[in-house]
Amino acid sequence: xxxxxxxxxxxxxxxxxxxxxWLRSRTADPHATTIVGVHVVESVQMVALRRFDPRPRVxxxxxxxxxxxIQAAVGAGVVNxxxxxxxxxxxxxxxxxxxxxxxxxxxxxxxxxVDEQAIVRLGSVARSLLRALPVxxxxxxxxxxxxxxxxxxxxxAVTPGEPALSACAFAVALGQRLGxxxxxxxxxxxxxxxxxxYWSGEELAAYRxxxxxxxxxxxAEWLAANGLTDLQPQLRLGGEIHELAAAxxxxxxxxxxxxxxxxxxxxxxxxxxxxxxLAAYAPCAVAVVPxxxxxxxxx
Numbered sequence: 001x002x003x004x005x006x007x008x009x010x011x012x013x014x015x016x017x018x019x020x021x022w023l024r025s026r027t028a029d030p031h032a033t034t035i036v037g038v039h040v041v042e043s044v045q046m047v048a049l050r051r052f053d054p055r056p057r058v059x060x061x062x063x064x065x066x067x068x069x070i071q072a073a074v075g076a077g078v079v080n081x082x083x084x085x086x087x088x089x090x091x092x093x094x095x096x097x098x099x100x101x102x103x104x105x106x107x108x109x110x111x112x113x114v115d116e117q118a119i120v121r122l123g124s125v126a127r128s129l130l131r132a133l134p135v136x137x138x139x140x141x142x143x144x145x146x147x148x149x150x151x152x153x154x155x156x157a158v159t160p161g162e163p164a165l166s167a168c169a170f171a172v173a174l175g176q177r178l179g180x181x182x183x184x185x186x187x188x189x190x191x192x193x194x195x196x197x198y199w200s201g202e203e204l205a206a207y208r209x210x211x212x213x214x215x216x217x218x219x220a221e222w223l224a225a226n227g228l229t230d231l232q233p234q235l236r237l238g239g240e241i242h243e244l245a246a247a248x249x250x251x252x253x254x255x256x257x258x259x260x261x262x263x264x265x266x267x268x269x270x271x272x273x274x275x276x277x278l279a280a281y282a283p284c285a286v287a288v289v290p291x292x293x294x295x296x297x298x299x
Contacts, residue, residue, distance in 0.1 A: 001027065001177065004098045006090075006108040006125070007039040007066045007082070013109040015144030017073040019285050020107050022146050024078075026178045036101050037082045039066040040093040046086050059084050091128035098135045104296070105287070106137045113143040114283055121280040130276050133260055133290040136170050139279035150284065152252035153181040153232065157244055157278070160186075160222040163259030166293040168228055171257040173295040174287075183251060184223060184231040187243040188215045212237060241277050248284050255285040 005020045007013050017037070024033040041049070041062055049058045062084045070079050087093030098106045108129060112121035126139050156171035158164045168184065175182045190211050216235045223231055236243040248256055260275045279286040 001033040001105075002101055002103045003033065003035045004094070004101055004103040004106050005035060005037050005079070006094050006106070007037045007069055008109060009039065009062075009065050009069055011069060011072075012111060012123070012142045013069070014073045015140040015142045016107045016109040016138070017070055017079070018144055018146050019138065019140045019149075021074040021078045022149060023178070028177070028179075034081075034101075035079045036097070036103075037066060037070055037079045038085060038094060038097045039063070039082070040085050040087055040090040042090060043086060043088050059086075089128070090125045091132065094125070094129060095132055095134040103135050106135050108137065108139060109142050110139050110280060112141065112280070114141045116143075122276060126279065127276060130260065130273070130279060130288050133288060136287055136289045136293060138255070138285050138287045140285045144285070150248070150252035150254045152254070153183040154178070155183050155185050155244065155248055155251065155253045155256045156231070157240070157256065157258040157274075158184045158186045158219065158222075158233075160218065161259075163261055163289075163291045165226055165259075166291050167257050167259035167289045168226070168231065169295055170287065170289045170293055172228070172231070174257070178254075180254065182231050183234055183247070183253070184219070184228070185234045185236060185244060185247050186215065186219045187236045187238065187240040188212065189239070190237065208237075240274055241281055244278060245282050248282065253284060255287060256282055257287045257289060259291060260288050261291065 003020050005016050020035050024030045024035060027033055039062055063082055066082050066084065083097060085093045085097060094106060108126050110121060110126050111123035112118040129137050154171050154175050156167050171182045190208050212235060219233050219235060223229060223233060236247060244256055256278065258275050258278055275288040279288060
């Protein structure tokens with residue numbers, strides 16, 4: 001497994017670095033996992049830095065500082081290599097690094113901590129990467145505590161369709177690597193606007209039960225049709241972000257996997273991005289998977 005981790009010198013990536021080290025430590029052969037730390041210096045910043053030192057010296061100094069951040073987070077010898085890249089935009093450079101290193105996953109930090117109350121929770125780099133998704137991308141809170149990573153199953157968010165199929169494939173492959181079961185969670189909201197005007201309480205309860213039973217049957221049929229009968233299905237009623245986060249807490253999940261529809265700018269204005277919101281608010285790491293993802297034959 002090849003992992004690329006974005007390294008932020010402001011320590012927003014500490015949780016991402018620790019999570020990458022945890023992933024490697026939980027695989028059957030940790031030495032078969034390569035972790036590359038990538039720090040990006042944007043061209044505008046490089047112009048300012050080169051006023052004091054030539055470019056090679058600036059690059060070396062940034063590499064040393066990135067190494068210090070990594071060592072403070074996980075100690076020495078955990079990350080195999082550190083790259084310092086100059087680019088016009090951090091997210092694009094990280095995309096290029098993931099492609100260059102043939103990464104199986106990209107891991108980046110988010111701005112807000114697990115329990116931090118913040119208006120901006122994700123950050124511009126993470127949001128840009130989730131719009132592009134060159135590879136499956138983990139988003140991790142900066143204050144992730146490895147000791148608090150759950151011992152339960154991996155949760156994969158399922159809404160029957162192509163994005164969910166890719167998410168399930170990634171979750172199953174990762175579950176095999178980590179020795180974890182996979183719980184397929186579908187969250188539904190029962191359409192009952194104005195129903196209280198026309199229906200009695202008993203009729204509404206019966207309608208809700210019937211709707212949930214149809215959704216439960218549809219989930220089981222979709223899993224069976226796609227050869228995913230090993231996944232444990234669970235249906236939950238409520239808001240999607242809230243219920244997925246609640247499921248992660250209830251089942252002590254180490255991470256949540258979800259698919260992406262790769263919405264364009266206009267679509268995002270009209271339809272909220274579930275994957276981005278989940279990555280911003282989840283209490284654990286979130287992996288967002290491209291809709292065309294399929295595991296490598298060796299996985």
